[in-house]
Amino acid sequence: MSQTVDESKIGGLGVSRKRVEDNRFIRGRGNYTDDIVLPGMLHLEILRSPLAHARIKSIDTSRAWEIPGVRLVLTGEMAATRNLAWMPTLSYDTQAVLATDKVRFQGQEVACVVADDPYIAKDACEAIDVEYEPLPVVVNPEQAVAEDAPLIRDDKAGQTDNVVYRWEVGDPAGTDAAFEKADVVSKLRLHYPRSHPSPIECCGSVADFDRATNKLTVYMTTQAPHIIRAAVAMVAELPEHLIRIISPDIGGGFGNKVPVYPGYVCSILCSILLERPVKWIEDKTGNLISTGFARDMYLDGELALRADGKILGVRMHAEADHGAFFADAQPSKFKIGLLHSTFACYDVPAAHLTARGTYTNKAPGGVAYRCSFRVTEAMFFQERMVHQAAKDLGLDPAEFRRRNFVRAEDFPHRTPFGFLVDSGQPQACLDVGLRAVGYEDFLRQKEEARKRGRRLGIGISTMTEPLGAGNSREYDILGIKMFDSAELRVHMTGKAILRVGAKSQGQGHETTWAQIVSHELGIPADDVTVEEGDTDTAPFGMGTYASRSTPVAGAAISLVSRKIRAKARKLAAHLLEVSEEDLEWELGRFSVRGVPEHGVTIQECAMAAYGNMPDGMEPGLENHAYYDPPNLTWPFAVYIVTVEVDPETGVWDVLNTVAVDDCGVRINPMIVEGQIMGGLTEAYAMANMQFITFDAEGNCVGSNYMDYLLPTAWETPGFELHSEVVTPSPHHPIGAKGVGECAAVGGPAAFVNAVLDALDDTGVRNIDMPLLPDRVWEALTRRHDVSG
Ligand code: PCD
Structure with missing residues (x-):
């Protein structure tokens, strides 16, 4: 007779x-920074x-000071007296906090x-x-890198060019x-x-x-409170x-809230100067023009x-436009992030990548928008190249992939750039996808339609992405190693509080942890409160980005739970008056080997940790x-992705x-599906409509x-998701892999490949994103590539 707890219940x-945090979000009870x-x-x-780009000749603040209610007008010159006109990235x-010498981007x-309101x-x-x-700009x-280019970073000793x-x-x-x-060489x-x-x-x-206490408390929208x-x-x-x-609730991060921004520093400095709380809330245009942009890379x-x-x-070469300050986060060993993933x-025997980063008069760029440090660019490049190579060889793109995939039995696989890919079943996943989309059938339809002047196209994107930086040998940011943490306290009645070094921005950590x-x-799970984002209470962690929380913090949660279980075992042995070796663990309960009805629950062990511990045992049931x-x-x-292109309008x-995601063991399948749908929506937006650029000035x-379009439910297509293939990570305690970014990383190439496939009799090899109708129309009617 087993009394095991049923995990599914x-x-x-x-x-x-169901997401526990949504209780407050959908009731309007969220607690965001602006609510403080x-x-x-x-x-x-x-x-x-x-x-x-301009030299600052003078700043006159006298008129501003005269306005009633103004408490402080701060310039770079004043910040410099506190050594805070510049900050490290x-x-x-x-990076300039407040400009002193020049402005370097709009x-x-x-x-x-700072004022009363x-x-x-x-x-x-x-x-x-x-x-x-x-x-000059x-x-x-x-x-x-042009000969006569103005030197943007003339503030840096020894900087003689814009590289x-x-x-x-x-x-x-x-x-x-x-x-x-x-x-054949395909370019x-x-x-x-x-x-x-x-x-x-x-x-x-x-x-x-x-x-009075010399204490500085900052509520802020950061994805990485401990780093701040x-x-x-x-x-x-x-x-x-x-x-x-303290990071309270965050209304989406997507990598935007990893860097340290001047506004944060200004509010801190002003609060110190005025000895009053100072709130800074950015407006939308401020956010769109000055905070971490992503990508901007020529490949x-x-x-x-x-x-x-x-x-x-x-062979690949990347030119990365970083804007005026190199301000995004990178593991310090890898200058252009994980582009080499x-x-x-x-199975590629030889590879070589060269890269150059440049300063320009644009806001800092290169931030990892739903992307583990440039893997989005890496996978886009890869899957666009693979599509075009298959076409150049006259091979079917699915078949071309099959011939080159690493086989499931050949993992772990060392890539030519040195990564060790832990596991995977590429072909099995592709087979599921091809079946789901009705591949052969669609190819026939495409051919039939073409005869009648209609243009159908199908695009595939397949990829594996390195998620969960890091390991401390290779990954650090500013010298701080990329590990993560969890602390678990089980109270007397068997309820618990779990504190984690990661920080959810909407991903649902309170539910999944x-x-x-x-x-x-x-x-x-309902008996466990999850808390993140307060550096006074949470253990040190590197924060949430690069889909690292499940791979790293999630593993820490498993391990701390196992430490608790190890102590509970000692308590159970004491309660049951047997030795630890004679105990068996079934979920939620220890029992005496061979006498399953003789046992104690984890809750009874918790009570004993505070009321009936064996002699000499340290009381309590908590650990980290x-x-x-x-x-x-x-x-x-x-x-x-399958598409139809209208030849009249583009x-x-x-x-x-169709999406087939193998992220190993899924903690919460519904949340994972939400992550994939969100990522596909962003991928569609990037491929189809999003356009934010700079004119010559x-x-x-x-x-x-x-102008910068966010897709709503109206224009977003439906997605069919598949989860048949599960390859647990061999080294993660519960076999989970990260997933938050995958669809945004791999998705764009599928949409672009589909549109180009619809044009595959025109000689057009590339149209740069976004594939706006005029670009597609131009490519189709003029039969040439369109670059962005
Ligand atoms: N999961 C599960 N299972 C598995 C995995 C996972 O369940 N296998 C889940 C978890 O738990 C969570 C999620 O899912 O909840 C996610 O996870 P992950 O993958 O680990 O990740 P994370 O770290 O947590 O997160 C991060 C990500 C990112 S990175 C991004 S961008 C984005 C995503 O996340 N963001 C966001 N998603 C999202 N969502 C939302 N809602 N919001 C947001 O903001 Mo970066 O780097 O930062 O760029």
């Missing part, structure tokens, strides 16, 4: 438990530069005003008179040899345009410095134990191919775990989208929602 692993109201709180607004660069922070502060900003002397890497870095990885000689043996030049993560909630902070605490301690030279960073690629379809080698699911505890201990993963996790995904409609075109 207590909200354990694999249960589509403190006694005596003042409001901060930022004056931004209208010009992209997460990539070993510096929208850059020039001054700020935000409207007074905004009016006062307009009363600041700045005299600018315009300078650089808006792309080509201009940045941020040069970087390379792989085997140049082996790659050259592979190209010599090639029957493509692509631009992955700038895009903006554009979370619904903009950035903001409420800084509260208390002179360390940064504030170092930059503002404040004692770390007297700094408390030149070549594949060396054998006539039978085997890939022999890959490309071609990890294919409790499920891991449930799975490990048999405590119902720091987890340093041995490797990244490698989910595999297949996205297949408008294309999605007919069908460096004006940001598209800095509002009239």
Whole structure:
């Protein structure tokens, strides 16, 4: 007679438990940074530069000071007296907090005003008179490296050009040899345009410095509160134990809320100067023109191919436009992030990547928008190349992939760039996808339709992505190793509180983390409170981005639960008067081996930890775990899209989208599906409509929602999701892999490949995203590539 707890009834692993955080979100009871109201709180607004590149001749703040209700007008010069006119970035660069010498992009922070309310502060900003002397403007890497290019970062000693870095990885000689043996070389030049993560909630902070206790508390929209605490301690030279960073609810992060922004620093400095709480809430245009942009990369690629379809080698060069400051987060060893994770699911014998980053007069770029450090660019490049290579060889793109995939039995697989891919079943996933979309049938329809002047197309994208940085040998940000943590306290009555170093921005951690505890201990998920985002209470963690929370923090939750179980076992042995070795664990309960009815529940053990522990045992049932993963996790995904292109207008409609995601064990299948649908929606938006760019003067075109389009339910196509293939991560304690980013990473190439497939008799090899109707129409009627 077993009394095992039924995991599916207590909200354990694999249960589509309803999101507990939604109770407050859908009732309007969320607690976002702008909801924080403190006694005596003042409001901060930022004056931004209208010009992209100009010397500041003078700043006159006298008119602003005269406005009633203004408490402080802060310029870069004043911040400099506190050594805070500049701050370090997460990539070993510096960034202006408030400009002193020059402005280097449109929208850059020039001054700020603190006033009794935000409207007074905004009016006062307009009363600041700045005299600018315009300078020549650089808006792309080509201009940045031109002979006569103006030097953007003349503030940096030793910087004589606009190059941020040069970087390379792989085997140049082996790659050259592979190209010599090639029957066919397939080339493509692509631009992955700038895009903006554009979370619904903009950035903001409420800084509260208390002179009496010397304590600084900052409520803010950060995805990585502990990193901010360390940064504030170092930059503002404040004692770390007297700094408390609290990330309350966050209305979407998507990578936008990883960097440290000048607004945060200004609110902190102003609160210290005024000894009053100071709130800064960014407006939408401020968010769209000044905070971390993503992508903006030019990619030149070549594949060396054998006539039978085997890939022999890959060569690629990337030009990355970083804007005026190299301010996004990168693991410090990898200058262009994990761009070299490309071609990890294919058996490619030789590869070589060169990269150059440049400064331009644009807002800082390169942030990881739903992307583990440039893997989005890597997978887009890979899947566009693979599609085109198949076409160049006259092979079916699905068949071409089959011939080059790493076989399931050959994992772990070492890529030519040095990654070790832990596991995967590429072909099995592709087979599911092809069956679901009715591949052969669609190819016939496409041919039939073509005869009648209709243009159908099908695009495949298959990829594996490294998720869960890091392991501490290889991954650090600013020297801080990329591990994560969890702390679990089981109370006397068997209820528990779990605190984690990650920080949800909408992903549903409060729901899923409790499920891991449930799975490990048999405590119902509803009995576990999950708390994140307060550095005074949560254990140190690197934060939530790069889909690292499940791979790293999730593993820490498993491990801390197992530590608790180990102590509970000692308590059970004491209660049952047997030795530990004589106990068997079934979910939620220890019993005596061979006498299953003689047992104690985890809740009874918890009670004993406070009321009936054996002699000499430390009371209580709590512990923590720091987890340093041995490797990244490698989910595999297949996205297949079918489209119809209208040859008269260039408008294309999605007919069908099939997604097959193998992210290992799913903690909460419903949440995973939500993540995939969200990612596909963003992928569709990037491929179809999103356009934010800069004119020759460096004006940001598209800095509002009239121009930069967010897809709504109306224009977003439906998605068919598949979860048949499950390859548990061999090194993760519960076999889970990250998934949050996959669809946004792999999706765009599927849409673009589909549209190009519909044009595959025209000789057109590439149209750069977004595939706006005019671009598609131009490619179709003029029969040439269209670059963006
Ligand atoms: N999961 C499960 N299972 C598995 C996996 C996973 O269940 N296998 C779930 C979890 O738990 C969670 C989610 O799902 O809840 C996710 O997860 P992951 O993958 O781990 O991730 P995370 O870390 O948590 O997160 C992050 C991501 C990112 S990165 C991004 S962008 C985005 C995504 O996430 N964001 C966001 N998603 C999202 N959602 C929302 N709602 N919101 C947001 O904001 Mo970056 O790097 O930052 O760029």
